[in-house]
Amino acid sequence: MYSELKPLDDHGANTLSPQLETTEQALRAYVTFIQCNADAAFVGLGDGSVRVYALSDNGVVNENGVNESAVSEELNGGPWQNLDPSCAKVFSAGGLPLCAAVCPVTQRLLLGTDQSCLLEVSGGELRNKAQLAKGWVEHVAVSASGLSAYASNKTCYVLDGTRQLCQIPQSAGSISGLQFSADSKDLAIAGYGGIGIWRVAENKLLHELQYPGAHLNMRWSPDGRYLVTATPDKEIHCWDLSKKTSFRMRGYPAKIRSLCWSADGKHLAAAGADSVTVWPFVNGNPSGKPPYEFGYSFEGIVTEVAAHPSEPIIAAGYNNGTVLMGRYLKGEAIIARAASNDAVSALAWSGDGRQLFVGTQKGQLCRVALKNPNF
Amino acid sequence: MSTEKLPVTVITGFLGAGKTTLLNRILTQDHGKKYAVIINEFGEEGIDNDLVVDSDEEIFEMNNGCICCTVRGDLIRIISTLLKRSEQLDGMIIETTGLADPAPVVQTFFVDDDVKERVKLDAVITVVDAKHCHEHLQDSHEAEEQIAFADVIVVNKTDLVNDSELAAVREQIGKLNRYAKIHPVMQSNIDINKVLDCGAFDLQRILDIEPQLLEDEDDHEHDESITSVSLKTLKPLVPEKFSQWIREFIMQRGVDILRSKGILNLADQENRYVFQGVHMVMDSSWGEPWGEKARQSRLVFIGRNLDEKALREDFLACTQS
Numbered sequence: 001m002y003s004e005l006k007p008l009d010d011h012g013a014n015t016l017s018p019q020l021e022t023t024e025q026a027l028r029a030y031v032t033f034i035q036c037n038a039d040a041a042f043v044g045l046g047d048g049s050v051r052v053y054a055l056s057d058n059g060v061v062n063e064n065g066v067n068e069s070a071v072s073e074e075l076n077g078g079p080w081q082n083l084d085p086s087c088a089k090v091f092s093a094g095g096l097p098l099c100a101a102v103c104p105v106t107q108r109l110l111l112g113t114d115q116s117c118l119l120e121v122s123g124g125e126l127r128n129k130a131q132l133a134k135g136w137v138e139h140v141a142v143s144a145s146g147l148s149a150y151a152s153n154k155t156c157y158v159l160d161g162t163r164q165l166c167q168i169p170q171s172a173g174s175i176s177g178l179q180f181s182a183d184s185k186d187l188a189i190a191g192y193g194g195i196g197i198w199r200v201a202e203n204k205l206l207h208e209l210q211y212p213g214a215h216l217n218m219r220w221s222p223d224g225r226y227l228v229t230a231t232p233d234k235e236i237h238c239w240d241l242s243k244k245t246s247f248r249m250r251g252y253p254a255k256i257r258s259l260c261w262s263a264d265g266k267h268l269a270a271a272g273a274d275s276v277t278v279w280p281f282v283n284g285n286p287s288g289k290p291p292y293e294f295g296y297s298f299e300g301i302v303t304e305v306a307a308h309p310s311e312p313i314i315a316a317g318y319n320n321g322t323v324l325m326g327r328y329l330k331g332e333a334i335i336a337r338a339a340s341n342d343a344v345s346a347l348a349w350s351g352d353g354r355q356l357f358v359g360t361q362k363g364q365l366c367r368v369a370l371k372n373p374n375f
Numbered sequence: 376m377s378t379e380k381l382p383v384t385v386i387t388g389f390l391g392a393g394k395t396t397l398l399n400r401i402l403t404q405d406h407g408k409k410y411a412v413i414i415n416e417f418g419e420e421g422i423d424n425d426l427v428v429d430s431d432e433e434i435f436e437m438n439n440g441c442i443c444c445t446v447r448g449d450l451i452r453i454i455s456t457l458l459k460r461s462e463q464l465d466g467m468i469i470e471t472t473g474l475a476d477p478a479p480v481v482q483t484f485f486v487d488d489d490v491k492e493r494v495k496l497d498a499v500i501t502v503v504d505a506k507h508c509h510e511h512l513q514d515s516h517e518a519e520e521q522i523a524f525a526d527v528i529v530v531n532k533t534d535l536v537n538d539s540e541l542a543a544v545r546e547q548i549g550k551l552n553r554y555a556k557i558h559p560v561m562q563s564n565i566d567i568n569k570v571l572d573c574g575a576f577d578l579q580r581i582l583d584i585e586p587q588l589l590e591d592e593d594d595h596e597h598d599e600s601i602t603s604v605s606l607k608t609l610k611p612l613v614p615e616k617f618s619q620w621i622r623e624f625i626m627q628r629g630v631d632i633l634r635s636k637g638i639l640n641l642a643d644q645e646n647r648y649v650f651q652g653v654h655m656v657m658d659s660s661w662g663e664p665w666g667e668k669a670r671q672s673r674l675v676f677i678g679r680n681l682d683e684k685a686l687r688e689d690f691l692a693c694t695q696s
Contacts, residue, residue, distance in 0.1 A: 030458075030461070032459055098456065114456065136456070138452075174431070174433060174448070174449070192435070212436065213436060232437055232486070255489065
């Protein structure tokens with residue numbers, strides 16, 4: 001329990017109310033991802049399991065991790081009740097879960113593993129949605145319209161349900177990121193040397209965004225205008241699709257392991273420094289403007305960032321286990337989890353922004369509940 | 376962080392030298408240890424191990440303008456993913472293809488944060504075919520580099536050559552790399568402790584075990600394009616002078632410098648200063664305290680067109696006057 005809030009770093013006064021309730025559980029396996037749907041949080045672990053936690057304290061989710069009233073479906077088993085913090089359900093992924101996404105239409109979790117398959121939570125179990133002959137499924141993406149895409153090595157596959165719409169081979173090395181556009185029409189595929197934007201319905205390459213080197217952690221801005229990646233040179237590369245230009249954000253001392261767009265889509269938060277950096281994309285790109293910063297005195301490097309779904313708040317996890325929630329516009333933050341000598345490897349907000357889930361490399365899972373949403 | 380870093384062994388060598396046989400010998404010895412093996416392609420000969428990952432060599436160029444600063448993107452991805460598994464490993468072994476350039480492999484361990492934090496390079500092992508070593512070296516640039524990069528050289532198939540031929544192979548290897556430990560073997564048969572978790576990449580550890588390793592023989596020839604140079608002095612080095620010199624030298628000559636290693640006696644410091652480099656990529660840290668040991672700085676370069684006399688003069692100019 002870390003209910004005690006410490007005074008903030010000197011950068012901002014401790015003006016936020018201590019309205020957090022933190023519970024923690026030792027799962028003893030590397031947390032590879034955390035994804036939330038409307039009713040549950042899904043946690044992927046290094047021991048090959050996926051755990052499901054109901055979001056509501058006395059919430060009832062069915063065996064697919066979905067509140068029964070939300071999606072009507074024939075169920076094989078009865079609903080179960082989640083007794084916080086005990087886990088509601090454990091799935092075996094049959095391999096290391098590498099990546100995951102929740103389909104906005106079905107609310108189901110999709111995940112890729114090192115056993116060459118794409119799995120889907122369905123009928124109370126993890127079922128094969130697609131199986132390749134070899135390779136790791138390292139990237140998965142879903143569109144607002146319910147399409148899914150997954151990638152292994154140099155090939156990306158797009159599915160509508162279980163029907164394959166197209167198979168997109170890449171020549172320049174392994175695929176390092178996938179994301180659909182907000183209108184679900186296009187798929188951005190990151191790889192060595194840049195990003196390709198694919199028009200799915202026509203199975204055709206629309207744009208090629210080139211810049212030498214590797215491109216990791218690709219994120220598309222919600223308005224569709226900017227695509228950002230982290231490069232091995234410890235820089236953020238950003239393409240402005242409307243102006244057909246690109247620029248860099250530099251000065252990071254460490255690998256930028258995580259990038260995210262804020263709820264308003266106008267700010268980009270990044271890991272890779274001893275503070276959380278948030279670049280303003282208000283009135284054009286951030287060229288010539290300094291980023292907002294918070295949380296620089298925690299003697300660690302930020303490894304994960306996650307944007308609150310509606311408020312101008314960024315959650316950040318450090319390589320020493322510290323977790324902060326910061327209102328970046330004001331430079332203020334509160335401590336959600338104390339340092340633990342164990343790097344944060346996954347962070348996810350629930351859709352209502354009332355809970356934050358934290359996973360670490362050594363296998364701690366932490367749930368931070370906001371008692372007051374207006375903290 | 377505080378956790379012990381996992382040792383990684385890199386096995387290089389020309390096609391047919393016996394890399395895969397060596398790998399299988401290592402894996403099947405009765406050591407009770409668990410290794411993950413990363414290979415570039417599934418060869419005809421299977422790998423006798425539970426955890427084998429097949430990878431495509433993906434060379435990532437860094438954009439900072441330095442042409443020799445490349446890393447292996449596939450290794451970064453695979454190593455970071457293997458580290459997420461709950462299964463406890465005793466180490467990882469990377470087998471490269473016969474034509475692979477060892478530099479990007481080694482540089483990966485200096486450059487990527489995720490890799491650097493969790494694993495350490497234990498040794499670069501080069502398998503050499505005693506019978507065909509001479510022709511491989513004549514025909515191929517890669518063969519030369521693989522020997523130059525090695526910390527340990529396994530001279531295989533010694534049953535196919537006589538004593539004088541073996542001596543010639545040793546001499547040829549010595550001209551390229553005077554500092555690697557050489558193990559002559561037959562049918563890739565070697566004691567696992569000589570190749571795995573032996574710390575051969577760590578100059579300090581290897582000098583503690585074999586203090587004579589860097590001792591000079593005074594019969595240098597300069598007809599080979601790749602040579603090794605060893606510099607030493609008991610005079611303390613002035614940190615500012617040394618760091619300026621090494622930085623400029625590596626900037627200007629990095630392309631030619633395949634490996635650099637050093638243990639330095641910096642003025643007024645209790646601890647040794649240790650560094651390792653490949654081309655322009657360097658990694659340095661404080662080592663053990665000198666204690667009762669002679670405070671001798673040693674510096675080794677393996678590379679092309681090295682002017683030993685000039686290097687020695689420049690190096691000695693960094694000492695306290």
